[in-house]
Structures are given as structure tokens and as C-alpha cells.
Amino acid sequence: MSFLNAEEPSACDLVTDFGINILWHPSLGMELGDNLQKLLKSCASGQTALDILVFEGSVVNAPGGTGEWNRFAGRAMKDWVRDLCKVATFVVAVGDCATWGGIPATAPNPSESQGLQFLKRKAGGFLGTQYRSKAGLPVINVPGCPAHPDWITQIVVAVATGRGGEIALDDFQRPKTFFTSFTQTGCTRNMHFAYKVSATEFGQRKGCLFYDLGCRGPMTHSPCNRILWNRQSSKTRAGMPCLGCTEPEFPFQDLAPGTVFKTQTVMGIPKDMPTGVEKSGYIKLTSAAKAASPRWAEEDLFVV
Amino acid sequence: MSGSEKDSALLQLITQTLETGLQTQTEPFPETEVLFGEILTQLRHLDPDDLKSKLVIGGFINHPYGPDKQRCLECMYFLVHRKWCDLPELSVPVDAEWWCRLWRI
Numbered sequence: 545m546s547f548l549n550a551e552e553p554s555a556c557d558l559v560t561d562f563g564i565n566i567l568w569h570p571s572l573g574m575e576l577g578d579n580l581q582k583l584l585k586s587c588a589s590g591q592t593a594l595d596i597l598v599f600e601g602s603v604v605n606a607p608g609g610t611g612e613w614n615r616f617a618g619r620a621m622k623d624w625v626r627d628l629c630k631v632a633t634f635v636v637a638v639g640d641c642a643t644w645g646g647i648p649a650t651a652p653n654p655s656e657s658q659g660l661q662f663l664k665r666k667a668g669g670f671l672g673t674q675y676r677s678k679a680g681l682p683v684i685n686v687p688g689c690p691a692h693p694d695w696i697t698q699i700v701v702a703v704a705t706g707r708g709g710e711i712a713l714d715d716f717q718r719p720k721t722f723f724t725s726f727t728q729t730g731c732t733r734n735m736h737f738a739y740k741v742s743a744t745e746f747g748q749r750k751g752c753l754f755y756d757l758g759c760r761g762p763m764t765h766s767p768c769n770r771i772l773w774n775r776q777s778s779k780t781r782a783g784m785p786c787l788g789c790t791e792p793e794f795p796f797q798d799l800a801p802g803t804v805f806k807t808q809t810v811m812g813i814p815k816d817m818p819t820g821v822e823k824s825g826y827i828k829l830t831s832a833a834k835a836a837s838p839r840w841a842e843e844d845l846f847v848v
Numbered sequence: 849m850s851g852s853e854k855d856s857a858l859l860q861l862i863t864q865t866l867e868t869g870l871q872t873q874t875e876p877f878p879e880t881e882v883l884f885g886e887i888l889t890q891l892r893h894l895d896p897d898d899l900k901s902k903l904v905i906g907g908f909i910n911h912p913y914g915p916d917k918q919r920c921l922e923c924m925y926f927l928v929h930r931k932w933c934d935l936p937e938l939s940v941p942v943d944a945e946w947w948c949r950l951w952r953i
Contacts, residue, residue: 740953742924744934755924756952806881812918812952830953831922839929 545571547638550693551775553701564704567592581617588627596703597632597677598696599625602641602648602657603670613655622670625660629671633678634703635660636686638696643685643716644669644792650799661685661717665792679708685717689789694771695722716792718765726819727786728754728761730769731778737762739837740830746805747783750844754818758805760788760796762818858899859931859941865903866910866946874907877949887950891937899940906938907949920946922953 548555548571555572558564566572568583575583586592603622604614611620629635637660640646644664648657661669661683676682684703686695699719702711712720728734736743736752743751753759761769761780768778768786779786785805788794797803808815817826849857878884890905912919920926921944925935933942935950942948 740922740924741927742934744925744936802881802885806885807952808881809884809952811877811879814953827916827922827953834921834926834928837928842927842929 546690546693547696548572548693549774550697552694553697555697558697558700558704562701562704564700567594584617584624584628588624588631590631594628594632596634596636596700597628598636598638598700599642599660600638602645602655602659604648605656605658605670606654607656609656625670629660629675629677631678634681634684634708635677636684636696636699636703637661638686639691640687640689640789640794643683643687643718646689647795650795659685662792665716681708681711682713682717684711684713684719686722687716687718687790687792688766689787689794692768692771692773695719695767714765718790722767722771723765723790725765725767725770726762727764727766727768727778727780727788727790728818729767731761731780732769733780736841738833739841740833741837741841743783748844749783750842753780753783753785754807755814756807757785758803758807759785760791760816761786762821763816764788764791766790855930855932855941859943862899862903862908862940863910863943865900866908870900870903870908872904872907872909872948874909874913874949884950888937902938902940908942908946909948910943910946912945913947913951918947918951920944920948920951923947923951924953925950 553561559566568575568580587594603625605611605622606613611622614621616624637643641648642660644659644662645657648655649663658670661667661671661673661675663669667673671683684699686699699711702708714720714723733752736750737754740755741751742755743753744756754762759780764786769780772778788796813823817823878887887905891902894901920942925933926942927934931941931943933940938950
């Protein structure tokens, strides 16, 4: 559904400007029932070329490894996934469920869910570490809950225009172009982060959300404040803490009450530090930043 | 009386109250979010004008605390220029050299 909101390029652009033939999509596909089965079988047999398989949702293995809890087009979804991954030139996993299992794979994982090549942080997943698509690449992971639509379409266009082999991936097989910087990169609250001024309630326009409200922007890899949502804003810009949804551990702390929108601390110091920051350095920085903070940092800058 | 005058008067009152040796609950320090939340719950149940109970439950002291000399100045809730604790459950004027057990950085 996120994909349909894409703007640069849009889902229509994929067809009209880049000549992509979308064989099937849950909202756009014309085939139903027997016709869909025929199409899928045609792809699995190689009769119809499958250049890019974009998969969304976790691979459900329950009960007992059969996958029968998630049936699709007459058989277990996981059987279609295995067959289609064998013939696809490129495979793109979209969203946390397809990449690392997502919320369904959170312990105790009753649906025995997996991502295509990861289960949370552990490599392997449904297809195994050795899996390579026909192009010789592992699954390209575009995580997020949801994934930003433009991340999806831009990767699909890169692949469709013959630049798939140039997509540099990080250790979690995420395109580096999107997932090297942090959610915090470009956040309008960075001044407040620097001067250690905290937001203490949702929607406040002053203050950083990291110190008290559980924001994971400083340790989450995503371009949410570079490629804005709906071309307008982002969670943190709107006063909502980043939940870290592009990282394999999402959802953090197993969604235990009192943990999601509260910065976890040990003796008053954040348990999870901004990436690359040591505890002792953090304490020194806090002291210096507070002492140096200007008056305006305590006020609402964004007057309407 | 303007807002800043009210804040100054209240700061003076709290200063005097702490100087008289008010015994506050500096221990236990809330090591986890659950314990932190329990203190906040206690504070929320107070009469808004019950300043003394707020200071006692919050564990206010008028000097730095512990071997690391923790103080309001480093706390995330402290607004340096306003000399104010911005934690909604406290919302009182404070001095940079004070400390309470809701201290976080």
C-alpha cells in the first residue's frame, strides 16, 4: 500500500517512463483465482520472465514448517516464495516483515515467521545465507514499517534500468544510499539534541525526542529526514519519536509496557547511546552542552 | 506579579525549605523506567499546591549528589536560562547545583 504513494518516481511512472510491466500487485493486479495461479505457475516455470520479485510480508512457516497458516493462490505462500525466488533475476524484500520477520517474528514467534534472508539480526532467514538471485545478488532489503514508497520505486527503477549490480548494500543488505545516514540526519530538532534540551510531551515543537520520549533517531539508519514522508514531514519533525523501524530489532523491548515511548536508562543514563558515542564522552558532552546552551533553545522556534 | 517574579519567589521559597533541612527521599534512585514511572505516578496524585510533598517524593537536595557530583545542570529536564525543571510532574524553579532522584541525562 505504501508503494502506491510513491512520488519520485510514482507507481505510474514505473509503467509509463520506465517501461516496467507490473505482472501482479495485490491492489493493481487484474488476475484473480485460477488466472492468478496460471500467472504464478508461468513465472515459476520460466515461461514468463520474472525480472524483479518484490516481496512484502513475513514468510510464515507455521504450523510445523508447513506454512499452511498463510495460504495464497491455492498453496502455502512460502512455497510460492521459494519457487519464484529460484527464477527471479532480482529479489527485493520490502518492509520489516519481508526483510527480518518484523513484528510477527517477535518472540515467541507463534507463526514461525522469518524474513527472506534474515531472522531479526541473524543472517539466514527463509532462503538461507547462500541464496543469490539469477543476477548473482542476495535479496535487496528495503526495511521500514512501512518502507517509504520512494525507497521502493527508486530501487525498482535502478534494477529495471540495468543498474542493479551497482547498488551497494550494507551488512544487512540494505541499499547504502538510503541506510548509511541516520534518521537524525536532517532532523529539525538537531539543535535541541546538541544543546541537550528535551521534549517532554508528544507534539512539542521545542526539544529533542531522544532524551525522554524514546526516540531512536540517533541510532537508526534511515533517510526519513532526507526523503520526507508525503514530501512534507517526518515523525520527528511532527513531534513523534522515531521507533527505529528500519533496524532488525524492531519492535524494541518486545513492546513491553512503558518501553516504547520512554528512553530506557540505567541510573539515569540512556541504555542505548547514539551510535558511536561512549558513555563517558556522553556525560562530558552533556555537561558542556547544557552549560553552553543559548536561551532560544528553550523556546518554541517554530512560531506559526 | 509577573511570571518571572512568581518563579523567583517560588525559587526562594524552595531554597528556604531545603535550607531548613527538609528530609527528602533521595533513595532509592529509580534504576529502571518502571521505578521511575512509579515516582511519577505518586507525583501526579499530589495536590498541585502541595509543594513540600513534591520536594520530598522527588528527593530534592540543594547540592550535587553522589561521587559523580550529579546536579540539575546536566539533567535533561533542566532549562538553564529559565532555571526551571521542565519535567511536567515537577514543573518548579530549581538551581543548577541542586539534584533530585528523577535526574536523567
